[in-house]
Amino acid sequence: METHISLLQDALKHNETVVFTANCRVEYSGRAKTHLPLGDRIIIIKPDNTLLIHQPQGATPVNWMKESHITVEKVDDLYVLQCRGQKEFLDIYLHRIHFMNTANLSDGQKLQLTGHERDMADLIAADPGVIEEGLRFAGQEEQTTYGFIDVLCYDKAGNLVVVECKRYKGGLDAVTQLRRYVERIRELKGITKVRGILACPSITGNAKKMLENWGFEHAAIEPPKYLERFRKDQRRLGEF
Amino acid sequence: METHISLLQDALKHNETVVFTANCRVEYSGRAKTHLPLGDRIIIIKPDNTLLIHQPQGATPVNWMKESHITVEKVDDLYVLQCRGQKEFLDIYLHRIHFMNTANLSDGQKLQLTGHERDMADLIAADPGVIEEGLRFAGQEEQTTYGFIDVLCYDKAGNLVVVECKRYKGGLDAVTQLRRYVERIRELKGITKVRGILACPSITGNAKKMLENWGFEHAAIEPPKYLERFRKDQRRLGEF
DNA sequence: GGGGAGAGATGCCGC
DNA sequence: GCGGCATTTCTCCCC
Numbered sequence: 065m066e067t068h069i070s071l072l073q074d075a076l077k078h079n080e081t082v083v084f085t086a087n088c089r090v091e092y093s094g095r096a097k098t099h100l101p102l103g104d105r106i107i108i109i110k111p112d113n114t115l116l117i118h119q120p121q122g123a124t125p126v127n128w129m130k131e132s133h134i135t136v137e138k139v140d141d142l143y144v145l146q147c148r149g150q151k152e153f154l155d156i157y158l159h160r161i162h163f164m165n166t167a168n169l170s171d172g173q174k175l176q177l178t179g180h181e182r183d184m185a186d187l188i189a190a191d192p193g194v195i196e197e198g199l200r201f202a203g204q205e206e207q208t209t210y211g212f213i214d215v216l217c218y219d220k221a222g223n224l225v226v227v228e229c230k231r232y233k234g235g236l237d238a239v240t241q242l243r244r245y246v247e248r249i250r251e252l253k254g255i256t257k258v259r260g261i262l263a264c265p266s267i268t269g270n271a272k273k274m275l276e277n278w279g280f281e282h283a284a285i286e287p288p289k290y291l292e293r294f295r296k297d298q299r300r301l302g303e304f
Numbered sequence: 305m306e307t308h309i310s311l312l313q314d315a316l317k318h319n320e321t322v323v324f325t326a327n328c329r330v331e332y333s334g335r336a337k338t339h340l341p342l343g344d345r346i347i348i349i350k351p352d353n354t355l356l357i358h359q360p361q362g363a364t365p366v367n368w369m370k371e372s373h374i375t376v377e378k379v380d381d382l383y384v385l386q387c388r389g390q391k392e393f394l395d396i397y398l399h400r401i402h403f404m405n406t407a408n409l410s411d412g413q414k415l416q417l418t419g420h421e422r423d424m425a426d427l428i429a430a431d432p433g434v435i436e437e438g439l440r441f442a443g444q445e446e447q448t449t450y451g452f453i454d455v456l457c458y459d460k461a462g463n464l465v466v467v468e469c470k471r472y473k474g475g476l477d478a479v480t481q482l483r484r485y486v487e488r489i490r491e492l493k494g495i496t497k498v499r500g501i502l503a504c505p506s507i508t509g510n511a512k513k514m515l516e517n518w519g520f521e522h523a524a525i526e527p528p529k530y531l532e533r534f535r536k537d538q539r540r541l542g543e544f
Numbered sequence: 545g546g547g548g549a550g551a552g553a554t555g556c557c558g559c
Numbered sequence: 560g561c562g563g564c565a566t567t568t569c570t571c572c573c574c
Contacts, residue, residue: 081325081346081360083323083325083346085321085323085405085407085409092567093530094530094567095419095530095566095567095568096417096418096419096420096530096566096567097417097418097419097530097567098415098416098417098418098567099415099416100413100415100416101413102413103410103411103412103413104407104409104410104411105409105411106321106323106348106409108346108358110358110360110361110362111360111361112360112361112362114361114362114363116358116363118348118350118356119411119413120321120350120351120352120409120410120411121350121351121352121354121411122350122352122354122554122555123354123356123368123370123554123555124554124555124568126415127415127567128363128567129567130363152567162407163405163407165325165403165405167325167344167402167403169325169344169345169346169360170343170344170360171343171344171345171359171360171361172343173340173341173342173343173359175338175339175340175366175367176338176339176340177336177337177338177552178336178337178338179335179336179337179552180336180550180551180552181549181550181551182550205573207573207574209510209513210476210510210514210548211476211547211548211549212548212549212572212573230550231550231551232551233561233562235562235563235564236450236451236484236562236563236564237477237481237563237564240477240480240481240483240484241477241480241549243480244476244480268561268562268563269561269562270450270562270563271562274450290333290334290335290336290337290552332552334552335551335552335553336551336552337552338552363569364553364569364570367552368552369552370554392552417567419567420565420566420567421564421565421566422565447558447559450563451562451563451564452558452563452564470565471565472566473546473547475547475548475549476547476548476549477548477549481564508546508547508548509546509547510547510548511547530567
């Protein structure tokens with residue numbers, strides 16, 4: 065135990081990355097208050113003073129701290145990893161450390177991501193015809209005090225059309241968001257006849273009801289797919 | 305390298321928790337598509353087939369997979385950790401493994417959390433007077449087709465009052481949510497005069513404007529604080 | 545830095 | 560499983 069603790073203190077001093085597993089109890093107090101009884105966990109301390117505690121199951125950390133001041137203190141024969149933030153506090157009561165690794169990890173790379181909602185809005189802006197025949201592009205990311213409108217169009221009859229995009233199934237919040245934008249545009253431009261279209265692959269029953277109540281429409285639009293790389297070697301995937 | 309790989313394969317077979325750091329490249333394809341060039345990362349594989357990839361900075365994983373089928377394959381002289389989900393794929397190209405630990409971690413504990421929004425709603429339900437003098441409790445977690453109402457009350461004049469709680473600063477979405485509930489209650493009960501109150505510590509300027517536009521009100525309610533434990537030894541905290 | 549909204553959101557609870 | 564919604568949400572973008 066003492067070996068692990070001095071290794072930990074040394075790593076903290078030199079701002080290294082620390083990874084270890086321990087049997088511990090965790091107490092957090094700050095934005096909420098949590099208590100986690102004794103158990104085995106994986107703990108990561110990063111050079112930017114991020115601390116993560118993971119249980120052996122689940123995708124999200126059970127406790128965490130960002131930009132905290134981290135120290136080790138001995139309290140009543142027990143080593144305690146103390147994390148102090150501006151308005152947050154986290155204590156890890158270390159009953160046993162199973163293993164520990166400290167290292168200087170080097171990674172200046174940034175994740176490159178494609179396939180967000182913006183891509184879908186761009187597709188629609190480039191060709192509003194996918195939503196409705198005769199639709200013409202009028203503007204994108206229109207700024208209102210009450211939010212940002214994805215795409216603005218004119219329909220064949222010359223009416224303004226607010227299009228709200230969702231890459232996933234549309235729910236009540238998507239409909240209320242659309243409604244807010246339509247009302248805002250009506251107010252700003254002084255026009256009563258402004259149409260609202262929710263563009264998303266599918267929609268929940270209640271959302272559909274609410275759309276219809278408000279005289280809005282749903283356009284079934286599929287978001288771009290991102291499995292191209294795997295289509296061409298499906299035979300290999302089929303092995304699974 | 306070969307030692308690490310066989311250790312990894314053994315751990316995967318026996319469903320153990322694996323923690324290691326590696327110099328690697330990561331490709332993900334599924335709900336979106338990501339590319340992460342070569343760098344040092346921390347990788348965790350849990351018995352429930354959760355896989356997490358962390359860079360040496362930041363609180364959230366740079367890539368992850370849940371409930372995936374994980375295998376190691378050698379492709380062009382390079383070991384590749386392949387994760388396959390229903391509609392998702394993740395590949396980790398392992399250029400070097402710095403260290404690796406496998407273990408059987410035991411943790412059946414659940415996080416006990418207090419201080420969520422529900423606690424705030426309970427406080428208000430127990431004593432609606434904190435919002436407005438003369439307010440009487442009428443119901444909690446009222447079910448409407450369009451969502452759950454936090455607290456329902458009657459005011460001194462006998463009007464129904466819908467209370468929506470937020471533990472943080474209220475924004476446009478909080479106001480639209482309140483509006484939905486008020487309208488729903490008006491519809492259900494056939495009453496025109498239903499008041500709406502947004503109970504939260506503070507509110508954004510636009511949200512305030514929107515509230516007033518629709519005749520709703522804001523009650524400045526502080527969510528319960530969770531720093532009691534630290535007040536009593538402030539001297540020690542003052543050392544930081 | 546505040547405000548608004550998306551996220552490969554995740555997780556929880558209720559039906 | 561779907562649906563609605565909170566989250567110690569986090570993160571990005573824009574003003």
